[in-house]
Amino acid sequence: MTQLSKYEAMIVKSGSKLTKQRKQILKVIVDHSDEHFSAETLYDLVRHIDSSIGIATVYRTLELFEKLKIIRNVKIKNDGVNYYDVIDLDEQNHFHHHLICTTCNRIIEIADELESYEAFIKEKYGFNVTDHDLTLYGTCASCQ
Amino acid sequence: MTQLSKYEAMIVKSGSKLTKQRKQILKVIVDHSDEHFSAETLYDLVRHIDSSIGIATVYRTLELFEKLKIIRNVKIKNDGVNYYDVIDLDEQNHFHHHLICTTCNRIIEIADELESYEAFIKEKYGFNVTDHDLTLYGTCASCQ
DNA sequence: GTGTGTGCAAACCTTTTGCAACCGG
DNA sequence: CCGGTTGCAAAAGGTTTGCACACAC
Numbered sequence: 001m002t003q004l005s006k007y008e009a010m011i012v013k014s015g016s017k018l019t020k021q022r023k024q025i026l027k028v029i030v031d032h033s034d035e036h037f038s039a040e041t042l043y044d045l046v047r048h049i050d051s052s053i054g055i056a057t058v059y060r061t062l063e064l065f066e067k068l069k070i071i072r073n074v075k076i077k078n079d080g081v082n083y084y085d086v087i088d089l090d091e092q093n094h095f096h097h098h099l100i101c102t103t104c105n106r107i108i109e110i111a112d113e114l115e116s117y118e119a120f121i122k123e124k125y126g127f128n129v130t131d132h133d134l135t136l137y138g139t140c141a142s143c144q
Numbered sequence: 145m146t147q148l149s150k151y152e153a154m155i156v157k158s159g160s161k162l163t164k165q166r167k168q169i170l171k172v173i174v175d176h177s178d179e180h181f182s183a184e185t186l187y188d189l190v191r192h193i194d195s196s197i198g199i200a201t202v203y204r205t206l207e208l209f210e211k212l213k214i215i216r217n218v219k220i221k222n223d224g225v226n227y228y229d230v231i232d233l234d235e236q237n238h239f240h241h242h243l244i245c246t247t248c249n250r251i252i253e254i255a256d257e258l259e260s261y262e263a264f265i266k267e268k269y270g271f272n273v274t275d276h277d278l279t280l281y282g283t284c285a286s287c288q
Numbered sequence: 289g290t291g292t293g294t295g296c297a298a299a300c301c302t303t304t305t306g307c308a309a310c311c312g313g
Numbered sequence: 314c315c316g317g318t319t320g321c322a323a324a325a326g327g328t329t330t331g332c333a334c335a336c337a338c
Contacts, residue, residue, distance in 0.1 A: 017292060017337050039328080054295040059328060075219040075277075080303075080327060082222060099271045110269065117261060118280070125254065126285030127243045133219075133279040136262070141270030161312050161317060183303080198320040203303060224302065224328075 004030050006089055007070050014068055024049050025061045029071065033086045036074055036107065040081070075133055076100065076107065097134040103143035148174050150233055151214050158212055168193050169205045173215065177230045180218060180251065184225070219277055220244065220251065241278040247287035 001009075007026055011018050028045045029037070037045075043058045062084060065071045071084040076098055085096075099108040118129040145153075151170055155162055172189045173181070181189075187202045206228060209215045215228040220242055229240075243252040262273040 019293060019337070021294070052295075055327095056296080056329075057294055060293080073222050075222065075279075078217050078219065078226060080224065082327085099265070099269065099273075101271075102274070108269065108271070110265070112261075112264070112268070114258075114261060117258060120256070121243070121254070121280060124256070125243065125252065126288070127245075127252070127280070127282055128284075128288060129243075129280045129282040130246070131281040133277075133281075135219075135277040136265065136271070136273045137275040137277075138271055138273040140272075144270070144272060159317095163312070163318060165319070196320080199302095200304080200321080201319055204318080226303085 003089060010068050010070060011064075016064060016068075020050070021046075021053055021057050022061055022064075024053070025058065026065075026070070029065075029086055033088075036076060036083045036085050038081045038083050074098070076135060097136065099136050099138070099140065101140035101143055102137050103139050106140055108140065147233060154212050154214060155208075160208060160212075164194070165190075165197055165201050166205055166208075168197070169202065170209075170214070173209070173230055177232075180220060180227045180229050182225045182227050218242070220279060241280065243280050243282070243284065245284035245287055246281050247283050250284055252284065 004027060007030065008018055008023065011022060011026075016022075024046050025042060028042060028049070032045070039055065039058050039062055042062070043053070043055050046053050046058065062071065062082075066073060066084070069087055072087050074083050074085055076083055097110050097112070099110060100106075101108075114132065114134065118132075121127055121129060148171060151174065152162055152167065155166060155170075160166075168190050169186060172186060172193070176189070183199065183202050183206055186206070187197070187199050190197050190202065206215065206226075210217060210228070213231055216231050218227050218229055220227055241254050241256070243254060244250075245252075258276065258278065262276075265271055265273060
């Protein structure tokens with residue numbers, strides 16, 4: 001069973017229909033699983049496959065995929081655009097972090113955990129962390 | 145010298161004019177220094193003082209204050225609105241984190257550092273962290 | 289067949305911009 | 314005074330929505 005068909009199974013399982021458009025969008029997302037994408041980006045990519053698709057469908061599909069936890073919204077920019085990335089199937093949790101180089105604007109994804117920090121927060125504030133969003137800004141190795 | 149006049153000094157020092165509108169907006173921000181605010185929120189608050197102010201002025205002022213590091217943009221929601229909070233004058237660095245309770249939606253600000261984690265990132269990726277943005281989601285003490 | 293999903297266009301909402309008038313230094 | 318700043322209104326840009334038609338199950 002491929003990565004793609006597992007996501008398709010998630011759509012079917014949720015009771016949603018596996019339409020041509022959803023398949024096309026899903027394929028483009030999986031083929032670009034190492035990138036961050038916006039509705040506009042996806043729309044452009046999918047239009048190469050099927051020029052009749054509408055931007056509204058892309059927005060509605062992103063909303064569905066986010067609800068199904070196929071993709072997640074990542075808060076990496078404040079330019080008024082929503083960006084997403086795929087949630088890996090064998091990702092044990094929803095944690096992933098970004099290193100953004102303020103010199104070359106490169107975005108590096110890392111998976112290192114914050115377990116000890118979260119234990120500390122639990123201890124100090126009685127707050128039980130279930131998810132998080134971490135972006136580190138600075139200069140990457142090649143820009144230093 | 146009050147907190148307010150220190151911020152006013154920062155405006156003058158930057159070469160910008162200390163207009164009536166900027167003073168009014170600054171006062172409202174300082175009076176609500178424990179909250180996160182949007183342009184709309186500020187606009188509503190300032191209109192109570194001076195009903196002739198324009199929303200465009202609020203946006204332009206937020207842009208100026210952000211550049212002067214009087215306020216910072218916080219990525220706490222994806223509702224298409226930009227939120228800000230005041231940067232405390234005696235804040236040693238620009239680090240501050242949010243705990244967002246997914247049950248009651250309360251936002252708790254904390255100041256605990258991530259120094260050891262950043263040292264680890266430097267070691268492993270050669271990435272030099274100068275700033276960061278961390279939001280932890282979960283359940284607060286009273287919601288558990 | 290039935291109801292969910294789609295494409296289109298209009299509407300919406302936040303933010304930005306052009307411009308003439310205004311006012312702070 | 315002079316140039317930065319403002320208020321207004323229009324525009325821009327991203328996202329949402331109403332509706333008739335299409336299609337997955």
